[in-house]
Amino acid sequence: MDFDFNLKTNAKFGTNKALNLAQYLKELSLSRPGIIIDGGIAGLEHTRKVLSALESDPDITIRTWVYDLRHEPDYDSLDRIKAMFLDNSGKPVTDCFVGIGGGSVIDFAKGLSTVVVNPGKAVLYKGFPVKINPSLPTIAIPTTAGTGSEVTFNAVFTDNNQKKKLGINTRNNYPALAILDPVFTVNSPMSVTVSSGMDALVHTLESYSAVQSNPLNRIFAREAFSMIFNNLFLVKDHPGNGEIRAKIQYGAYLAGISLINSGSGPSGALSYPLGVHFKVPHGMAGAVFIPHIVRHNVQAGYDYSELYDLIDGSCRSLSMNAKNEQFVEKMFALCKKLDVPPNLSGFGVNAGTVDILLADIDALERAFTQNPVPFTVDDGKKLILNMI
Template sequence: MAYDDSLSFVYFGPTKIIFGSGSSTGELESEMSALGCSRAVVVTDQGIIKAGLSEKIIKTLGEKCVGVFSDVPQDTGIDVVNRGAAFAREKGADIIISIGGGSVIDTAKCICILLTEGGSLANYEGIQLLTRPQTPHIVIPTTAGTGSEVTWIAVVYDKDKGQKILIVESYNAPRAAILDPQLTLGLPPLLTASTGMDAMTHAIEAMTSMQREPIADAMALHAIRLLSDYLPVCIKDGGNIRARGQVQMAATMAGWAFGNAMVGLVHAMAHSIGAVARVPHGVSCGIMLPYCMDYNIGDGEPETIAIYAAIAQALGVSKRDDEPGSAAMAAVQEIFDLLRKIGHPLKLSELGVTEEDIIKAADLSIADGAIVNNIRYVTGKDEVLEIYRRAL
């Protein structure tokens, strides 16, 4: 798994990490003070409110919490961001604190942009369009999978376009992420499984990206090991705080990996089927992952096969001296086996996806920015559609 002699890269990881059981209440005020902030708007969702996960955190903030915006849906959109930004502006917020999963965190990132820059969020779709730091943002994740707590990427749904848009902006990385495994103890099995597979996809795709590099690979490989070992434990025993913490750290490492190396075909297809059929992102990633791995291996490139052989070692299904082609295919099979072990859907049809949906999604996938980073060049819509059909 060598790197080209001309390798040149920048590894960027500005977010401060605070990890520990109980850290969501014990460290928050000091982090706010360090940033010179005193007027926080909390961004969350109704599920978090009803589960009581935000109550202690908000109480800890006291008068420093000037408002709570809790209208974030499972897959956020531009309209939600606009409402949240208007709310935060009205409250005079000087910091945003997000408590939740990827949709909540991405909403908060985009609110930070509008608070600083104003205008329409659509103006910032793309890569590195901002020229200054944005409103400070502290993340307290309640799931373990998206990695959004350490990335400068936000994905939101644009209902006018009928597709998800990406905002990739280094100025919008959260200032701090507080990882408290206690907040993930109540995650139901399916959500634990799907967010865990989102993290697994981030790690594997970071290693099979055209922008892969050694530091991201190191993060990705250890994330794969931790997820392989501890995600099934979390499904079997949701109250195992050690396993929950390991998976939470793996998700953050995978976030750093793909935040620097980017993602590829799996995400292009997951974004697209999510936009067309409203399949939750983590679920669509989990389903598409082994099929896209198989597709990438299919071109027979020795370097591609060597990378997947290294992934197989991290998954614990091969040894260093095993034949690379066999090891690579063992990695694909292990992902299928892991999906079964954790009770994750195996086919898109289980989520109500139809042939008509995948035809529409194939068109969107080819236009998705993630596809250009894939280690195997995708020649056109027909190849994507064939992969979708295998996963249907």
């Protein structure tokens, strides 16, 4: 055994925990939060309660921006919005940022935390910037269950000129606190639940199997798999069931912890060009590939039987080979149940447009090496061509 394991984010998990935000800010000696709130949930009763609890606290001063981008975060928007949080001398008027929303909103809060204390355009900090001023603290309140952004330092931003998702990824951006309040996720529309939940499933499976995985992250991945897989199977038939929602959210949180301590894989990598060029939401863009990658891995001898045993109703007495065959079938069955498209045509990828996607696959070679069995650039291209 020889590995590193990091977990930098404290967590508060439970129904109505977000209502205590003012108290949690004070525990961190923070009093001037910049609130970035998802436009889709700004009008919900629970959101209004969270904000009014903050506004009525005499020791807290808030400045709020309702996130209204119709696309995933980009550097240009970051430049535009950052001005709202600076005084006349260019200093931040806030002492932290709170992201209340899905992964994009939390990523945007992380990005603002960095760019309000670093001069120039946001794109200067793309990739993995070093030797920059430490970001302000970020507090993450995910309202969807899936991205894991509440525990990772990564923040995805698109460079509109290069048509690439590069991000602002500084280790200063591990959120100081994640508040996981399942009340928010009960209100998620099913399309968001599926996309974010499948994102978490991709994180779980690929961080479990990645060549850089370790015994400790796999403990988190196994529990995450059990929570996410079994409850995603149920959620469509029981969308208002808080217990099912809470278990998916818990699983997604564990999946994020597993991911930051391991690696990803082909599905995670392939989701990026599909998202950038065909505007497919990140979770769905990984979901379409994951059963195919699992099948590829099983055919090459990779063993998922330990995860198969965690599926509700699984038959533990099956042989290892039979368990793996069943596992592949269960992955395709879950995708079918959740209406994940079986191919790429529904996203506009066809014989006429597929070259746009194929052109980006060479750059994913390094990410593919995270897969536990060989998955080459040619395998990636063949998979895409088979899926149109």
